[in-house]
Amino acid sequence: MILPRSLLAVAALAAATLPAGAQALFVTCDNGLRCVRAPCPSKDVVLVPSGKRFARTEPDLSGLPPADAARRDLSDGLYYGRLVLTGTVTEGPPVQILASKVLRRATAHEAALCRRR
Template sequence: MPLKPAVALLLLLASPLAAAEGRYIVCDNGLRCFKAPCPSSTVRNLATGQAFKGIYPDTSRLSEADQQRIRETDALYFGRLVLTGRFERGGQSAPSLTVTGIERAATTAERRHCPAG
């Protein structure tokens, strides 16, 4: 029995690269580079605790006010905010976390793997 197109599409969308939106903490991993792109961020999934090193957090889809809030709090260095988003892969580029929103301030327990600050 052949697969119906709708079922095939659902199977494709269920792949790891098309993951559902989740909650993440982004913080500096100490890596320093001489040229861009530099994988100096670690993204931690709050639901699973899994860490993804060298992932670039793309905040370009956020409002200017949210981007400014992230810059002012050094949220991507110290892990100060819980961000919502999803992993995406664009063509030949490495996966990135597309940040779609700011959920709230991170708790001390959620930031325990990030630099103090």
């Protein structure tokens, strides 16, 4: 069966997006925005390995285990994209990202995803 090109494009797009609540690997990083009032969307989330960026989106860290939440390098790791986290990404206005675990330190390539715009 031969499918029209438009149907193939839709199928490819559907395969590239995450289903609601899917587990994902991501890094977070500072986006340079500075505010005088809260909420201040000063972080971006970048999915690993796709590189898809959720601009001005900060992950919810309330789901992290106590050991991960108490890490001394958590704040810097989230600021500079030095930590790879796993969690759920729910696309759809608004995008919600719930971190469930700090998986590991980011590789140089993963940290560099933060510098790409």
